[in-house]
Amino acid sequence: MMAIMHTVYMVCLLVGALFSLLSLLAGNLLDGLDFDFDFDFDIDFDFGLGAILPFKPFTLMAFAAVFGGAGLILEAFLPPVFCLLLSVLAGLAASAILYRFVYLKLRSYETTVPREEDALLLRAQVVEAIAPGGFGKISYTLEGNILSGRAKERKPGPGIAKGAEVFIVSIQDNIHYVCEDLQIFSAK
Numbered sequence: 001m002m003a004i005m006h007t008v009y010m011v012c013l014l015v016g017a018l019f020s021l022l023s024l025l026a027g028n029l030l031d032g033l034d035f036d037f038d039f040d041f042d043i044d045f046d047f048g049l050g051a052i053l054p055f056k057p058f059t060l061m062a063f064a065a066v067f068g069g070a071g072l073i074l075e076a077f078l079p080p081v082f083c084l085l086l087s088v089l090a091g092l093a094a095s096a097i098l099y100r101f102v103y104l105k106l107r108s109y110e111t112t113v114p115r116e117e118d119a120l121l122l123r124a125q126v127v128e129a130i131a132p133g134g135f136g137k138i139s140y141t142l143e144g145n146i147l148s149g150r151a152k153e154r155k156p157g158p159g160i161a162k163g164a165e166v167f168i169v170s171i172q173d174n175i176h177y178v179c180e181d182l183q184i185f186s187a188k
Helices: 002-029 057-074 080-108 182-187
Strands: 123-128 136-142 145-153 165-172 175-179
Touching: 002 057, 002 080, 057 080, 123 145, 123 175, 136 165
Parallel strands: 145 175
Antiparallel strands: 123 136, 123 165, 136 145, 165 175
8 A cells, every 4th residue: 555655646746747847848948939829728616615626737736746745755754544634735735825826816917908999089198209290109098007009190290299198099000090189180
């Protein structure tokens, strides 16, 4: 029984550690290769008690690595049943901590990119003066996000000074076409 559990602990530790290493290499060091394939499959179970089971690949591998490592350390000091119990608890604690403080934190930073149509007729502030017939830069708030972009006057004019308020009337090729007064724009 002890030899079987030793093997189980060793396999879990190695699989968890190798998966973590491969994830690091594939996720960070190989970013320059720019492979664009995305497949996401998440299942969260909610039992009404606020308990969400953290079945995510990285939490499962953290569980495996901690379970295996704790089992290898504790098997020298404790009977097999207590070693197994404490190893499971250590693995669950590690994966729960990762889920709570890493996964949920990173997930809260995910935002959706606003569509260009959503910015039409919004007020913006000129942060770099728009030269006559040239370009400048504007900043505006959309869905709680502060965005900025290149801007140009919709109708050729004398330019727009830094700090002026303008309205975004169209966006083409990532250039925001603006005017200072919507009545002038709609009359023409």
